[in-house]
Amino acid sequence: DVKVTQSSRYLVKRTGEKVFLECVQDMDHENMFWYRQDPGLGLRLIYFSYDVKMKEKGDIPEGYSVSREKKERFSLILESASTNQTSMYLCGVKRSNQPQHFGDGTRLSIL
Amino acid sequence: GQQVMQIPQYQHVQEGEDFTTYCNSSTTLSNIQWYKQRPGGHPVFLIQLVKSGEVKKQKRLTFQFGEAKKNSSLHITATQTTDVGTYFCASDRRGGSNYKLTFGKGTLLTVNP
Numbered sequence: 562d563v564k565v566t567q568s569s570r571y572l573v574k575r576t577g578e579k580v581f582l583e584c585v586q587d588m589d590h591e592n593m594f595w596y597r598q599d600p601g602l603g604l605r606l607i608y609f610s611y612d613v614k615m616k617e618k619g620d621i622p623e624g625y626s627v628s629r630e631k632k633e634r635f636s637l638i639l640e641s642a643s644t645n646q647t648s649m650y651l652c653g654v655k656r657s658n659q660p661q662h663f664g665d666g667t668r669l670s671i672l
Numbered sequence: 673g674q675q676v677m678q679i680p681q682y683q684h685v686q687e688g689e690d691f692t693t694y695c696n697s698s699t700t701l702s703n704i705q706w707y708k709q710r711p712g713g714h715p716v717f718l719i720q721l722v723k724s725g726e727v728k729k730q731k732r733l734t735f736q737f738g739e740a741k742k743n744s745s746l747h748i749t750a751t752q753t754t755d756v757g758t759y760f761c762a763s764d765r766r767g768g769s770n771y772k773l774t775f776g777k778g779t780l781l782t783v784n785p
Contacts, residue, residue: 661717
């Protein structure tokens with residue numbers, strides 16, 4: 562099974578800070594995803610990447626950017642954190658039309 | 673874009689009662705996947721359906737994919753407290769050689785012992 566590791570389970574940052582969320586997989590899967598999960602809104606796709614240095618916007622990319630310099634690592638960046646970015650962030654990894662594997666999630670609070 | 677609508681948003685049952693969650697799409701789906709997220713956890717893959725009219729069972733869970741491949745259901749017989757969690761359906765959107773999942777908003781199931 563794919564092991565997906567997110568760098569932090571809980572994170573507290575201040576408004577205006579630059580925030581990095583890291584996700585690492587131990588397989589060679591090409592597709593990696595960042596979602597945020599909020600009550601009543603389900604999983605919303607922020608960005609995804611289908612190869613090194615390749616990225617595409619998801620449904621809610623505003624206020625976020627991503628980086629994929631190596632195949633196993635996909636980073637989500639909040640350039641200037643705002644309180645409305647307080648959320649649970651989930652990283653997903655999948656190969657083509659196979660099941661998706663998730664990390665444990667990062668609960669991010671912006672004060 | 674492709675959307676997957678899931679109902680109900682919440683369901684509370686007494687232990688031993690049955691439970692069903694439904695997913696619907698206005699477009700034909702290439703597949704349907706089901707995930708379960710326990711409270712405080714992350715979504716975990718349960719099953720994938722690909723064929724029109726397909727039915728699969730996992731113990732007390734029955735998964736169906738509609739004949740037109742536009743809807744799906746997950747039915748749990750005789751719920752137990754261990755069934756508590758949020759159940760998501762999802763379907764692959766394909767863009768070229770890339771696949772990404774569209775998720776329903778999920779159904780939160782609570783079970784009264």
